[in-house]
Amino acid sequence: MKRGLSKKPGKGGRAGFILFPAVFFLLGSLIVLGVTSPFLQTFGNVLDIAFLQESPDFDKEAANIYRHDASRPDGNEVIHVDSADMPAEGEQFGKIVIGSAQIDAPLFYGDGAKELRRGVGCYTGTYLPGAGRTVLLAGHNHTFFKTLGQAKEGDQVQISTSYGEYVYEITGTRVAYATDTTAYDLTREEENLILYTCYPFGSVGLTPERLFVYAKYVSGPRLDWDYD
Amino acid sequence: MDQSRPAQPETARKRISLLLSFLLSLFASMLALLLVLQCTLLNEGFLRARMQESQYATHLLETLDMELASYGDASGFDEAFFTSVVSPERVQNDLNQEVARLYGNTSAQVDTAGFETHLYDKLLENIRARGLEADEQTTSALQYLAQSCAGVYESTVGLPLLSTLTPLLHKLQTVSLIGLGAALLLLAITVVLIMRINPSRRRRLRYLLYADGGAMLMLLVPALVILFSGKIERVGILNKALYGLVTAYAGHTVLYLLAAAAAFALLWIGLFLLRRHYFKKAIEAHERHKEHKRRREEVHRSLQGKPF
Known part of the structure; x- marks a missing residue:
C-alpha cells in the first residue's frame, strides 16, 4: 500500500505560491542591498548627478537669452x-x-x-x-x-x-x-x-x-x- | 520510504525545504543574471547591433563634420571641404576596429596616421586648386591642421575609456564563467537536496515553484522599475551619438532581463501543470484505494455469520 493513500490529498496552501516567492524576492533584495550599500552610499550622490530632469533634446538649438531691444543697466550699479x-x-x-x-x-x-x-x-x-x-x-x-x-x-x-x-x-x-x-x-x-x-x-x-x-x-x- | 534515513519532524523538514527553496531562487536568479551578462556586456555582437540600431556612426559623423568645420573656420577651409574628406565608410571601419579592440580581438587602433596623411594630401590639393602657394610656412600650417584634425578624429571615433574597459571586460568574462559554473553547481545541489528531503513529488514541486517564482520576481521587478522609471532616457550624456548608444544598450539589456523573467514564468507554468497532474493522479489513486477498501469491507460483511 502506498503511503498517504488513506488520506485524501489536500490542495494545501495555494496562498503559498504567491506569498513565498514574494518573501524570497524581498529577502533577496535586502541581501543585495545590504551587500551593495557601501557602494551605493559612495556613488549615490554621483548617480544623482548622472541623470537629468528630462531627456536631452539634441535637435533643439541653444537658447538665445539676449534681446536687442531690451533696456539694460549700463552704469556702475x-x-x-x-x-x-x-x-x-x-x-x-x-x-x-x-x-x-x-x-x-x-x-x-x-x-x-x-x-x-x-x-x-x-x-x-x-x-x-x-x-x-x-x-x-x-x-x-x-x-x-x-x-x-x-x-x-x-x-x-x-x-x-x-x-x-x-x-x-x-x-x-x-x-x-x-x-x-x-x-x-x-x-x-x-x-x-x-x-x-x-x-x-x-x-x-x-x-x-x-x-x-x-x-x-x-x-x-x-x-x-x-x-x- | 527510505528506512535508513532518520525520521524528521514535519515542521523541521518544511523549514529546511523553505530555506533550500530560497537559496535555489537566489542561485537561479544569479545564473540568469550571469547568462544575461554573457549575452550583453560580454558579447561583442550585442554592442555592434546596438551601434547599428542607434545609428552611432551617423551621429559621430555629424559631430566630426561640425568639429572639423570649426577648424576650417580657423584655417581658411570651408565646411564642404571637410565633409568631403571624412567618409562614412572610414568612420564605420574604424568603429568596427575599436569594438574588436574592446573585446580583445585585435590590437589595431583607429587609423589616425592614415587619416592625417589623407587629410594633408587633400588640404594641399585644395590650396593648389585655389591658386595658393604651398610654401614652407603654409605646408607647416597644413601639417599642424591635419595633425589637429586627426586628434579630433581619434577622440571622436575612438570608444571612450577603451584602454580601461578592455582588461576589465576580460576579468569580468573570467569571473562570469566561474560564477556560471558555481551557480549551476549550487543550483543542482540545492535541487537534489530538496528532492531528497521531500519524498512526495508534489511537495518537491511546491518548493521548486516557490524558488522559480522568487527568481522570476528578482528579475522582473528591477527590470520593470528601471523601464518605467524613465532613468534610461534621462541619463546625463550630452553627446548625441553616445547617448543614443547608451540608451539603446541599456534598454535592450533590460529587455533581456525581462526575457529571462519570462523564461522563469514559463518554467513556473510547466512545473505548476506537472504538479497539478500529480495531484490528479493522487486523487485518482486515493479514490481507487477508497473503492478497494469499500469492496473489501462488503466482502467481509457478507462472509460474516455464514455457516460452513
Missing part, C-alpha cells in the same frame, strides 16, 4: 546674479561690437566648436562681464574676428549682454604662441577683457600663434554673487 539673466553654456547672451574693426558678432557662453561657428565665445573657465575679473573671448580669424587686427589702442569694445551694457577700452595688442601662458593672466582681480584669435590673418592651415587684444573696463554694472 551693482546687480545681484539672482536678478540677472545669466547664461547657461551654449547660449547666446549678448553681442560684441568693435566699431573700429567692423566687428559686430553674437556672443555665446562657451568657446566650443558649436559656439565659435556661430559667433564669439566666452571661455567658461574665466568670468562673465561684470564679475570684476578677467573675461576671455575667442573668435575665428576667418569669420567673426577676421578684422580684429584693425583694433588698436584706445578703441572701444562694446559688449551688450542679457543683464547689462559694458564698455572696455583697448590698452594693447600682442602676438604670442598659444602655449605662451605669459600672454594672458586669468587670475587678475580687476575687471579686464582679453580677445584672441589665430594669427596671422588670411593664412591657410593652423598656426601656433595667436593675436591677443587687451582692454580695460570702462563702464557696466557689477555682478554681486553674495548671499548674505
Whole structure:
C-alpha cells in the first residue's frame, strides 16, 4: 500500500505560491542591498548627478537669452546674479561690437566648436562681464574676428549682454604662441577683457600663434554673487 | 520510504525545504543574471547591433563634420571641404576596429596616421586648386591642421575609456564563467537536496515553484522599475551619438532581463501543470484505494455469520 493513500490529498496552501516567492524576492533584495550599500552610499550622490530632469533634446538649438531691444543697466550699479539673466553654456547672451574693426558678432557662453561657428565665445573657465575679473573671448580669424587686427589702442569694445551694457577700452595688442601662458593672466582681480584669435590673418592651415587684444573696463554694472 | 534515513519532524523538514527553496531562487536568479551578462556586456555582437540600431556612426559623423568645420573656420577651409574628406565608410571601419579592440580581438587602433596623411594630401590639393602657394610656412600650417584634425578624429571615433574597459571586460568574462559554473553547481545541489528531503513529488514541486517564482520576481521587478522609471532616457550624456548608444544598450539589456523573467514564468507554468497532474493522479489513486477498501469491507460483511 502506498503511503498517504488513506488520506485524501489536500490542495494545501495555494496562498503559498504567491506569498513565498514574494518573501524570497524581498529577502533577496535586502541581501543585495545590504551587500551593495557601501557602494551605493559612495556613488549615490554621483548617480544623482548622472541623470537629468528630462531627456536631452539634441535637435533643439541653444537658447538665445539676449534681446536687442531690451533696456539694460549700463552704469556702475551693482546687480545681484539672482536678478540677472545669466547664461547657461551654449547660449547666446549678448553681442560684441568693435566699431573700429567692423566687428559686430553674437556672443555665446562657451568657446566650443558649436559656439565659435556661430559667433564669439566666452571661455567658461574665466568670468562673465561684470564679475570684476578677467573675461576671455575667442573668435575665428576667418569669420567673426577676421578684422580684429584693425583694433588698436584706445578703441572701444562694446559688449551688450542679457543683464547689462559694458564698455572696455583697448590698452594693447600682442602676438604670442598659444602655449605662451605669459600672454594672458586669468587670475587678475580687476575687471579686464582679453580677445584672441589665430594669427596671422588670411593664412591657410593652423598656426601656433595667436593675436591677443587687451582692454580695460570702462563702464557696466557689477555682478554681486553674495548671499548674505 | 527510505528506512535508513532518520525520521524528521514535519515542521523541521518544511523549514529546511523553505530555506533550500530560497537559496535555489537566489542561485537561479544569479545564473540568469550571469547568462544575461554573457549575452550583453560580454558579447561583442550585442554592442555592434546596438551601434547599428542607434545609428552611432551617423551621429559621430555629424559631430566630426561640425568639429572639423570649426577648424576650417580657423584655417581658411570651408565646411564642404571637410565633409568631403571624412567618409562614412572610414568612420564605420574604424568603429568596427575599436569594438574588436574592446573585446580583445585585435590590437589595431583607429587609423589616425592614415587619416592625417589623407587629410594633408587633400588640404594641399585644395590650396593648389585655389591658386595658393604651398610654401614652407603654409605646408607647416597644413601639417599642424591635419595633425589637429586627426586628434579630433581619434577622440571622436575612438570608444571612450577603451584602454580601461578592455582588461576589465576580460576579468569580468573570467569571473562570469566561474560564477556560471558555481551557480549551476549550487543550483543542482540545492535541487537534489530538496528532492531528497521531500519524498512526495508534489511537495518537491511546491518548493521548486516557490524558488522559480522568487527568481522570476528578482528579475522582473528591477527590470520593470528601471523601464518605467524613465532613468534610461534621462541619463546625463550630452553627446548625441553616445547617448543614443547608451540608451539603446541599456534598454535592450533590460529587455533581456525581462526575457529571462519570462523564461522563469514559463518554467513556473510547466512545473505548476506537472504538479497539478500529480495531484490528479493522487486523487485518482486515493479514490481507487477508497473503492478497494469499500469492496473489501462488503466482502467481509457478507462472509460474516455464514455457516460452513
